[in-house]
Amino acid sequence: MELGRSLPASTPHASAGLGWLLRLKAAIIRNRLSQLVNQSPVKLLLVILFIGVIWAALYFVFDEAFRFMRRFEQPAAIAIPYVFHVFFVAMTALLAFSTAILSYGALFGRPEPSFLLATPNPPRHVVSVMYLESLFFASWSFILLGIPLMAAFGEVQNLPWYFYAVFAVAFLGFVPIPGAVGLLVALVVALWLPKQARRMLIYAASAAIILLVVWWSRLWVAASESSGVWLHSFLGELQYLKAALLPSTWVANSIRAAVEDKPADAAFYLFVTLATGLFFSWAAINIAGAKLLVAFGRAHLITHRARIRSGRLSRWFTRIAFFYAPPEMQALILKDVRTFLRDPSQWSQLAILFGLLGLYLLYLPRSRPAGFDLPWTGLICFLNYGAVTLILSTFTSRFVFPMISMEGRQMWLVALWPLPRRQAVWAKFFYAITITVFAAMIVTALSIRALNLSFALAAVQVCATLATCVGLCGLAVGLGARLPNYRETNPGRIASGLGGTLNLIVSVMLVAVTIVLFGVVCYNLVSTGDLNQLERTDLLVAAAIVGLGLATAVISMTVGVRAFRRQEF
Numbered sequence: 001m002e003l004g005r006s007l008p009a010s011t012p013h014a015s016a017g018l019g020w021l022l023r024l025k026a027a028i029i030r031n032r033l034s035q036l037v038n039q040s041p042v043k044l045l046l047v048i049l050f051i052g053v054i055w056a057a058l059y060f061v062f063d064e065a066f067r068f069m070r071r072f073e074q075p076a077a078i079a080i081p082y083v084f085h086v087f088f089v090a091m092t093a094l095l096a097f098s099t100a101i102l103s104y105g106a107l108f109g110r111p112e113p114s115f116l117l118a119t120p121n122p123p124r125h126v127v128s129v130m131y132l133e134s135l136f137f138a139s140w141s142f143i144l145l146g147i148p149l150m151a152a153f154g155e156v157q158n159l160p161w162y163f164y165a166v167f168a169v170a171f172l173g174f175v176p177i178p179g180a181v182g183l184l185v186a187l188v189v190a191l192w193l194p195k196q197a198r199r200m201l202i203y204a205a206s207a208a209i210i211l212l213v214v215w216w217s218r219l220w221v222a223a224s225e226s227s228g229v230w231l232h233s234f235l236g237e238l239q240y241l242k243a244a245l246l247p248s249t250w251v252a253n254s255i256r257a258a259v260e261d262k263p264a265d266a267a268f269y270l271f272v273t274l275a276t277g278l279f280f281s282w283a284a285i286n287i288a289g290a291k292l293l294v295a296f297g298r299a300h301l302i303t304h305r306a307r308i309r310s311g312r313l314s315r316w317f318t319r320i321a322f323f324y325a326p327p328e329m330q331a332l333i334l335k336d337v338r339t340f341l342r343d344p345s346q347w348s349q350l351a352i353l354f355g356l357l358g359l360y361l362l363y364l365p366r367s368r369p370a371g372f373d374l375p376w377t378g379l380i381c382f383l384n385y386g387a388v389t390l391i392l393s394t395f396t397s398r399f400v401f402p403m404i405s406m407e408g409r410q411m412w413l414v415a416l417w418p419l420p421r422r423q424a425v426w427a428k429f430f431y432a433i434t435i436t437v438f439a440a441m442i443v444t445a446l447s448i449r450a451l452n453l454s455f456a457l458a459a460v461q462v463c464a465t466l467a468t469c470v471g472l473c474g475l476a477v478g479l480g481a482r483l484p485n486y487r488e489t490n491p492g493r494i495a496s497g498l499g500g501t502l503n504l505i506v507s508v509m510l511v512a513v514t515i516v517l518f519g520v521v522c523y524n525l526v527s528t529g530d531l532n533q534l535e536r537t538d539l540l541v542a543a544a545i546v547g548l549g550l551a552t553a554v555i556s557m558t559v560g561v562r563a564f565r566r567q568e569f
Contacts, residue, residue, distance in 0.1 A: 124289025474553025
């Protein structure tokens, strides 16, 4: 009995519990940061530099927007509060979706939870640690957009210091609210999606198609309305964003109270936001903790019928999408397709980035029903091309570059196939180019439709986007084969290594050059006053973009194939 009583006191749970897990997680994060500083200082400096550039650019945009709105007193009094309402509503959806993806991966996609569940720690402690980690990583998008917005608004309005304090506290209280919703969504997916995957996917796809058709029809109706009727309808729709029960309304009201020097109202809304965030987090953690063991088992349970159905679907998709590849190459591509579909971190990030850009392009015609004049059309077309290519550079650097390195440990199995090493590298390229072109062309088509571009400028944009896709994919696959890392099993760490950093730098340089060249074409067409009249110089610049992308892909793939054929495993 004495031994039985003394045993729980010696366990980490009894002595420290949740605090022990939090200290362990903090130590892991510190070790990863020190490893990043020691092994990849260039990568860290580039990340800091890019964040600084993004903050500076966003601050400039927000500053100019707020200064422009201040020129008109009455419209500014109406429009500025809507800025915060729209911002926090958008962040609610983005944070909930991001936290759901991260929480699902942290709880059911890593070996760490299975180890922690075998310890005396209660499941809710495991959920708490993973939930805080997911909140930390999901809130980076909020920080990236919120800090420039806060700084620009405070500078333009010449607000006192406590405005920034109110904004920071509102941020801390607001983030757990959509985060708790995301945690519950991840739990529901783990509990029910493995058993009802086909039915839920059919329902989700049907709902998405119906919403898209309704939205698109409303765009056509809005385009035919007059500016006054459209503006009245637009402001009427925004009234729903100011509903009293929305957490985004509480945060916006606390900021507005701080601006209007009403500390009591600001404190009230801050208290409501903080209390709701704490309650939602407590409820979500306890619900997820109570169902974690069941959800963990169901998330790792795939029935034989579901496996057969998933295999048929991925095989059918591979045969259609990669019809141009030889059959033996399709077998290797099929493995990458299944990895892509089973890894939420890949398709979710691509869906989030291009989805947000697609929503912006769908809503763009409503912002000016009468259409854009010539300079604005050229500028928006140029910015859209830059956004698409930058997203492609981040995706290829993060997910395409590590593909060759991830094959290193299984190369003995790949070597048994009737497939030369050269074709194995080209299979990776075909897979990457098909995925990126499919996503990029959808957004590019939406951009052309939203701006009603002329045939000449649309053709240049399509050709430039395709050439950039080819160049980025060839660069990522070629450098991935030339500078592999077969000792690492984490694709994120492979992408943050020396080869991944070099690939990111070269990819950004390639995108920067193509953006400048595409900007020259847009500027020349706007200067001539006709977007459908391509001069000889414009054709040469467009040919230079296509040639640069193709040359980059050919050179990179040649170097990569040569190095991969000489590699010893």
